[in-house]
Amino acid sequence: MEVYLDNGASTKTDIKVVKAMNPYFTKYYGNASSAHSFGLAARKAVEKSRSIISKKIGAEPNELIFTSGGTESDNAAIIGAALANIDKGNHIISSNIEHPAVMNTLKYLESKGFKVSYLNVDSDGLVNIKELESAITNKTILITIMHANNEIGSVQDIQKIGRIARSRGVLFHTDSVQSFTKEEIDVKKQFIDLASFSSHKIHGPKGVGAMFIRKGVNILPLLHGGGHEFNKRAGTENVSGIVGFAKAVELSNEKYNTIMRRLRDYAINNILKIKNSRLNGSFEKRLVNNINVSFKGIEGEAVLSRLDNAGIMVSTGSACSSKSLELSHVLKAINVPSDYIQGSIRVTLSRFTSKKEIDYFINVLQKVVKELSEMSPYGV
Amino acid sequence: MEYNKKVMNLFNHPKNVGEVVGASGVGQVGNPVCGDVMRISIKVKDDRIIDIKFKTMGCVAAIATSSMVTEMVKGKTIKYALKVTNLDVAKELGGLPLIKMHCSNLAADALKEAVKDYQSRKVKIDK
Numbered sequence: 039m040e041v042y043l044d045n046g047a048s049t050k051t052d053i054k055v056v057k058a059m060n061p062y063f064t065k066y067y068g069n070a071s072s073a074h075s076f077g078l079a080a081r082k083a084v085e086k087s088r089s090i091i092s093k094k095i096g097a098e099p100n101e102l103i104f105t106s107g108g109t110e111s112d113n114a115a116i117i118g119a120a121l122a123n124i125d126k127g128n129h130i131i132s133s134n135i136e137h138p139a140v141m142n143t144l145k146y147l148e149s150k151g152f153k154v155s156y157l158n159v160d161s162d163g164l165v166n167i168k169e170l171e172s173a174i175t176n177k178t179i180l181i182t183i184m185h186a187n188n189e190i191g192s193v194q195d196i197q198k199i200g201r202i203a204r205s206r207g208v209l210f211h212t213d214s215v216q217s218f219t220k221e222e223i224d225v226k227k228q229f230i231d232l233a234s235f236s237s238h239k240i241h242g243p244k245g246v247g248a249m250f251i252r253k254g255v256n257i258l259p260l261l262h263g264g265g266h267e268f269n270k271r272a273g274t275e276n277v278s279g280i281v282g283f284a285k286a287v288e289l290s291n292e293k294y295n296t297i298m299r300r301l302r303d304y305a306i307n308n309i310l311k312i313k314n315s316r317l318n319g320s321f322e323k324r325l326v327n328n329i330n331v332s333f334k335g336i337e338g339e340a341v342l343s344r345l346d347n348a349g350i351m352v353s354t355g356s357a358c359s360s361k362s363l364e365l366s367h368v369l370k371a372i373n374v375p376s377d378y379i380q381g382s383i384r385v386t387l388s389r390f391t392s393k394k395e396i397d398y399f400i401n402v403l404q405k406v407v408k409e410l411s412e413m414s415p416y417g418v
Numbered sequence: 419m420e421y422n423k424k425v426m427n428l429f430n431h432p433k434n435v436g437e438v439v440g441a442s443g444v445g446q447v448g449n450p451v452c453g454d455v456m457r458i459s460i461k462v463k464d465d466r467i468i469d470i471k472f473k474t475m476g477c478v479a480a481i482a483t484s485s486m487v488t489e490m491v492k493g494k495t496i497k498y499a500l501k502v503t504n505l506d507v508a509k510e511l512g513g514l515p516l517i518k519m520h521c522s523n524l525a526a527d528a529l530k531e532a533v534k535d536y537q538s539r540k541v542k543i544d545k
Contacts, residue, residue, distance in 0.1 A: 337453050339419065339477040340429070347430060356453055356477070380453035380475075413435050414475040415457040416450065 040349045041395045045239070045327060046188055046216065046386035047353055051282070052241040058285040059243065062278035070275045071264065080277045087284030094287050095233070096224040097250050103267040104280050107247035108215035110260075111234030112139040114271065115211045115249055118257030119180045119232060120147055123209070127177030131208075133157045133165050135368045137188050139234075140213055144182070153177070162320035163192030163372050171202055180209045185233075186217035189355055189368040189384060190319030191328025193221055200229030209255065215239055215247075219290035220298075220326050231255045237279065241388070242286030246279035294389035299326040301387055301396055306331075308400045312407050318374055318382060329385040330355070332369075332378035333407050335416030341383050344406040350399050355382045377416065424512045425482040432481055434488035436471040443539065445531025447524045454480045456528040458488070462536050465496050472528070479514050479522035483507050487525035499533055502526050 042050070062083060068076025070084050085099070092102040105111045120130065132144055134156040144154045155173045157165045165183060174181075181203045186193045196212050203210035211232035214223055219240045225233065231252045238244040251257060251270065263272030306329055309315060314334035333341065338356030345352055355366030356379075369379050385399070411417035421429070437444075441459035448455035454476035461469040470492050472484040487507050491499040504526045508514045514523060 335450075335475055337476050337480070340481060343426075343429065343478050377450055380450065413432065413473060413481065415446065415455055415473040416475055417473070 039395075039398055040351075041399055042351050043385045043387065043391065043395075043399060044351045044353050045388040045391075046191075046384060048238050048244065049241045049388050050390060051238075051243055052286060052289055054289060055242055055282045055285045059278040059282040062281050066277075070277055071266065080275070083281050084275050084277055087280045090284040091235070091248055091287050092250075094219070094223075094290075095235075095250060096226050098253065100268060101225075101250055101253055103249050103251065103270050104275060104283075105247045105249055105271060106245055106276070107238070108137075108213070108234050108236035109139040109247075111215075111236075111247050111249040112137070112213055113143050114260045115232040115234060115251075115257065116140065116143045116180065116182055117147065117260060119209050119211065119255075120152055121258040122256045123179040127175075127179045128152045129175055129177040129179065130154045131157065131170065131173050131178060131181045131183075133159055133183050133194075134371045135159050135163055135187050135189075135192070136182070136184055137213055137215070140182055140184065141367070157183075159192070159371055161372050162323060163187055163190045163368070164320065164323060165194060165199075167195070167198050167202070170199060174202075174206050174208060178206070178208050180211060182211040182213070184213040184216075185223070186214075186221060186325045186328075187319070187368060188216050189366060190330045190372065191216070191325035192319050193217065193323045193325060196230070197228045203231070204229040216325060216328075219287065220295055225250055225252065232257070237283035237286060240286045240290060243279050243282040246276050246283045248283070295326045298387050298389060298391070301391060301393060302326060302329060304393070305329055305385065305387075305396050305400065309403065312404055314411070315407075316374075316378055318369060318372065327387040327391075329387075331383060331385070332374060333381040333411070334377050335414045336381045336407065336410040338380060338382050340410055341381065341403075341406055344410070345383075345399075345402060348402045348406075350402055353384045353386075355384060356380045419478070419515055419518070421478055421482070421515065422512050425478065425514065428482040428485045428511070429478045432472075432485035434471045434485065434492070435473065437473060438469045438471045441532075443532045443534070443536025445528045445533070445535055447528045447531060448476070450475065453477065454522050454524060456480065456484050456524055458484070458525070458528040458532045460529075460532045460536060462496065467491050467494055467496065467499055470529075470532075472525070477518070477522055479518040480524070482511060483514075483523050483525040484528070486511050487529050491529060496533055496536070499529060502529065 338354030
């Protein structure tokens, strides 16, 4: 049995998405900038996709540009906003649990003379709104705080953050890669100026994403070239990818979120019956498909490998599995106890995950944790 | 992380797991915060390791190297055991991912600690 529970990393491309994309590889393969029939067909598909996705977030079509994915959107939004506002100030506010696409972009800007304040989060992985308010100075040009965390699924109150940013005249960017279609995003209601989205986290293809730029917000482009995407992102449009992304958005539905939430809670309740286990992050303010748990005295990569042997695919925040051998900055930020911090796994569901799969996973997990605990000098 | 078959096989079916009852020496290395802790216990008779077991908290590489070192020195003399290095263990496994060579390849160090413990106990008894 193969059970894929790493949907926070990437998802299965829905077959309906693949079918929607196909004509734009083999039939209407023209460049969307060309004036002939094939070009016009491609242009029409891109603009239809733009309107579908912008509608989903309460934006106007000309406020949405397509990119190569979440990482590019984060880079373009943050660097673009920083460079466009260099006359107003050099201070940026963020959190200490951001995705590397944001974190390392900020580190880059720091190396170029910008100042960044990284807000701490509480044990639920949530930023303190009062701390955010008091971090704003007259040099602050941008607040970038993720909507939902990729490791522990904590969901920030972005409406509150957005309202504060707007009232203080500071731009607000949010990385919505994990939350898109799973949490409500309404750019007007939530006072969002810039936001990042990715297709492959929502059953669309890899290599395509989007960035929301509120009308009137000026950012300098990263990519220079032709006048694509309202002069904000040069490069021939990835037409089939964009069509697939829009199809994935069309296929999303709140009812799937209800089902995932129920399955997630069922899984959490059963996992926590395992001795020496703990849930990392918030019970309440948690992404519908995210579970992050730790086991005392065993190591995450070992759990991951044993699960993989049984066909179950998850991820881990343990240092051992990472290329840098560094512990997850998110688990450190929420103060996971030291005897638990190495034994974490992240389990992320999708709308294709079944109860049968979860039951199989829980069954194997119990066995794996027991075996590894018996092998551990700290085992019980 | 991609491991070779021999490593995965030992990780999945480790040999000599546990603690030796009435051990002559016990050695432990590592640090739980780093994620790898290895404890090796040995029983020595006539300068020969007649029993050896390990308990390890750690990743695939840590568990595989622990198991490997126990097999490499079981039945061997103390003198031989002291010559086994972490690198020898990795070689015997057919290699480890480069990044794992330092953090998780500590089994021979744990063995040395166990032998040292045995020797210090022996000195006390001899006195």
